[in-house]
Amino acid sequence: MSSISLKNVKKAYGNDVVIENLNLEIRDGSFTVLVGPSGCGKSTTLRMITGLEAVTEGDVYIDGQRVNDVAPGKRDISMVFQNYALYPTMTVEENIEFGLANKKVPKEERKRRINEVCEIVGLTAYLKRKPANLSGGQRQRVALARAMVKDPKVFMMDEPLSNLDAKLRAQMRVELINMHKRMGTTFVYVTHDQVEAMTMADDIVLMDNGKIIQQSGPKELYHNPNCIYTAQFVGTPQTNILDGRLPDGMKLGFRPEKVRLHTMNEGEGINIPASVQTKEMLGSEIIYSLDTPYGVIMCKSEDDVEDGTILMVGVKFDSMYLFGADTMRRPLGEAERKMIAAAFREGKA
Amino acid sequence: MSKTKAAVKPAYGKNEKHERLMGYILAAPAVILLLVFTVYPLIYLIYRSLFGGNLITKDPDFVGMENYQTLFASEDFHKVLTNTLVYTLITVVLTIALAVIIASWLHSKRNRKLNEITQTFIFTPHIISVVSVSTLFLWLMDSKMGFLNSVLNALGFDSYTFLASPDTALFSIALVMVWKGLGYYVLLIMAALQNIPTSVYEAAELDDTPKLRTFFKITLPMISPTILFTSVVATISSFKVFDSVSIMTGGGPLNSTNTLVYYIYEYAYRYGKPGQACAAGVILLIFVCAITFLQFKVSKKRVYYQ
Structure with a gap:
C-alpha cells in the first residue's frame, strides 16, 4: 500500500x-x-x-x-x-x-x-x-x-x-x-x-x-x-452547450437526460421550441436529436415521440450548468436564474 | 441449373487458363536459369565424378567410385577436409559472436550519428571485392615488411608470422574473412534486435532484471531465428572459401590453408584430373547439405519462432 x-x-x-x-x-x-x-x-x-x-x-x-x-x-x-x-x-x-x-x-x-x-x-x-x-x-x-x-x-x-x-x-x-x-x-x-x-x-x-x-x-x-x-468529456451523448444567448459570453450547459419532453412552469426552468430531427432507439431509452432556434440539442428520454414532431422541451434550473466565457463553471444563483429565464423566454428566438 | 453452370464455367475456365499460362511465363526466366546454371551442372558434376580422363579427353573412361576411393585414401585430402572444417568453425563462431556483440552495442546506443558512422565503417569491407581485400592484407600481413607487424613491433610485441607459418596461416585468412563479412551480419542482427518490442524490455526493467540476464533470457532467444539463419549462411560461404586462399597463400605453406574449393580448382585445372575434382565437389555438396540440415535439426528446439 x-x-x-x-x-x-x-x-x-x-x-x-x-x-x-x-x-x-x-x-x-x-x-x-x-x-x-x-x-x-x-x-x-x-x-x-x-x-x-x-x-x-x-x-x-x-x-x-x-x-x-x-x-x-x-x-x-x-x-x-x-x-x-x-x-x-x-x-x-x-x-x-x-x-x-x-x-x-x-x-x-x-x-x-x-x-x-x-x-x-x-x-x-x-x-x-x-x-x-x-x-x-x-x-x-x-x-x-x-x-x-x-x-x-x-x-x-x-x-x-x-x-x-x-x-x-x-x-x-x-x-x-x-x-x-x-x-x-x-x-x-x-x-x-x-x-x-x-x-x-x-x-x-x-x-x-x-x-x-x-x-x-x-x-x-x-x-x-x-x-x-469535463462536462462534455463524460456522459454520452455529450452535455449540450448553448452559446450566444447569455450576456458576457456566458454559456449554458445541461445533460441530454435532463431535457424533458414537456414544458416547465415559470420559475422552474426554461422552455425551448424544438422539432425531432432523428431518433435512436436504445431499448430502455431513446436518444433524440432536436432542432431548436439555439442549435441542435441532444435529448435522452424514455418517452416515445414520433420523428418530425414539433414540441416544447423543458430544462430545470437545477439541472443546468452555467459557464463563463473562460469555459469555467460559474455559480448559478437566483440572479442567474432570472437572467437565463429572460434570455430564453419563449418566442425570443 | 446445369444451364447456368455451363454458361459460367467456360468464362471461369478461360480466365483460369490464362492465369496459369501467365504464371508459367513469369516463372520461366528464373526456372530456365536455374535449370541451365544450377540443376544441369549439379547433375553433370555427379555424373562426371564417375569418370576418369583429363580436361581434353574426348571420351573419358567410366571408373565408378574409383575417384572417391582415391580421395579418401589421400592424406592431402584429409588435410584439406580438416582445414575446411577448422576454417569454417573459426569464421562462423567469430563472425556470429562478434556480430551479436557489436549489434547489441550499437542497438543500445541511442546516439544516431555515432551509430551511422560505426555501421558504415563496419559495413564497408563487405562491399569491397575479396580480391582487393586479400591483396591488401597480403601486404598488411607480410611477416617482414607488413604494416601489422610494424605496429606490433612499435607497441613492443614480437612479430607475428601471419601467413608465413603453417601454424598461423589458416587463422590469419579466417581473421581477414571475418573482418570482411562482419558488417553484413551486424546489419542482419541489428534488424532482428530492432524488431523486439521496447515494451518487453520495459517489462524486464520493472521486473528488476539485471542487464546480462535480460540479454541471455530475452534478447538472445528473441533473435535466435536470425542467429540460426546467419550461421547457416556463414557456414555455407565459409565452406566455399576460395579467392582469399588463392590470392593470399595458394594453399600453402605446407598445405596448411588448402581448403576444399581450392583443392577442387587445383585438381581440375592444374593437375588435370576433372573426375577427382568432381568427386571432391560432390563431397563438398554433401558436407554443406549435412551441416545445414544438422544446424536446423539441432536448433529446432532452441530457436523461437513467432
Whole structure:
C-alpha cells in the first residue's frame, strides 16, 4: 500500500514540452484512473511514476519517499502494458516467475505464489503454454498474474483492456474492481475510455494537454463538472452547450437526460421550441436529436415521440450548468436564474 | 441449373487458363536459369565424378567410385577436409559472436550519428571485392615488411608470422574473412534486435532484471531465428572459401590453408584430373547439405519462432 505524489513535475522531449507543471496526489489504496484524449500526457504521467520515463523537472514520491533516482525495478511497482509485453520466448509459468526469480525468491515460495495467482486469474491449465498459443483474454490474464505475483506497492495499468472485445472488456472491468478490493493496493489506471474511468475509479484524474482539468470521484465528476471540457468529456451523448444567448459570453450547459419532453412552469426552468430531427432507439431509452432556434440539442428520454414532431422541451434550473466565457463553471444563483429565464423566454428566438 | 453452370464455367475456365499460362511465363526466366546454371551442372558434376580422363579427353573412361576411393585414401585430402572444417568453425563462431556483440552495442546506443558512422565503417569491407581485400592484407600481413607487424613491433610485441607459418596461416585468412563479412551480419542482427518490442524490455526493467540476464533470457532467444539463419549462411560461404586462399597463400605453406574449393580448382585445372575434382565437389555438396540440415535439426528446439 502506498500513496503517490507528483510535485511540480515537468516533462519535455527536447524542446517539446509535454507536461508543463503537474501536481498530482494519488491516495493510498485508491483506484485512480487517469483519463483523457490521446496525447494528453496520461501515459507519460504513468510512465514517470514507474520510472520508465525520467522527469525533466520536479519530484515523484511513492510512500513519501522521493524516487526520482530509483530504478523502475526497485520502486516496487507492477505494470500491465497495453500490448501486455509478455516475454514471448517463455511459457506462462516462466513469464510469471521471471520477476520473482530476479528478486531471488526461493523456488518453493515462487511455486506457491504462482499457483495461488494462477488460481485467481484462471490460468492453471495454461502454465506450460507460450503466449503465442493463448487468446487475447488469456494473455491479458498472464499480464495481470505477472503483475500480481510480485505483490507490489503500486499496480499500474496502461490501457490494459483496449485490445479486448467489448464483451470481454466488460467482464474484465468487473474482475479488476474485484481484484482491487481483494488486494487493497493502490491502482493507477490509464485509459481514454470514459466508461472505464467512470465504472472502475474511486478517483478520476481528467487530463488534457498535459494539465489536470479535474480530479474527483466519478459521481462528483459527472454531476459537478468544473468546466465545459469535463462536462462534455463524460456522459454520452455529450452535455449540450448553448452559446450566444447569455450576456458576457456566458454559456449554458445541461445533460441530454435532463431535457424533458414537456414544458416547465415559470420559475422552474426554461422552455425551448424544438422539432425531432432523428431518433435512436436504445431499448430502455431513446436518444433524440432536436432542432431548436439555439442549435441542435441532444435529448435522452424514455418517452416515445414520433420523428418530425414539433414540441416544447423543458430544462430545470437545477439541472443546468452555467459557464463563463473562460469555459469555467460559474455559480448559478437566483440572479442567474432570472437572467437565463429572460434570455430564453419563449418566442425570443 | 446445369444451364447456368455451363454458361459460367467456360468464362471461369478461360480466365483460369490464362492465369496459369501467365504464371508459367513469369516463372520461366528464373526456372530456365536455374535449370541451365544450377540443376544441369549439379547433375553433370555427379555424373562426371564417375569418370576418369583429363580436361581434353574426348571420351573419358567410366571408373565408378574409383575417384572417391582415391580421395579418401589421400592424406592431402584429409588435410584439406580438416582445414575446411577448422576454417569454417573459426569464421562462423567469430563472425556470429562478434556480430551479436557489436549489434547489441550499437542497438543500445541511442546516439544516431555515432551509430551511422560505426555501421558504415563496419559495413564497408563487405562491399569491397575479396580480391582487393586479400591483396591488401597480403601486404598488411607480410611477416617482414607488413604494416601489422610494424605496429606490433612499435607497441613492443614480437612479430607475428601471419601467413608465413603453417601454424598461423589458416587463422590469419579466417581473421581477414571475418573482418570482411562482419558488417553484413551486424546489419542482419541489428534488424532482428530492432524488431523486439521496447515494451518487453520495459517489462524486464520493472521486473528488476539485471542487464546480462535480460540479454541471455530475452534478447538472445528473441533473435535466435536470425542467429540460426546467419550461421547457416556463414557456414555455407565459409565452406566455399576460395579467392582469399588463392590470392593470399595458394594453399600453402605446407598445405596448411588448402581448403576444399581450392583443392577442387587445383585438381581440375592444374593437375588435370576433372573426375577427382568432381568427386571432391560432390563431397563438398554433401558436407554443406549435412551441416545445414544438422544446424536446423539441432536448433529446432532452441530457436523461437513467432
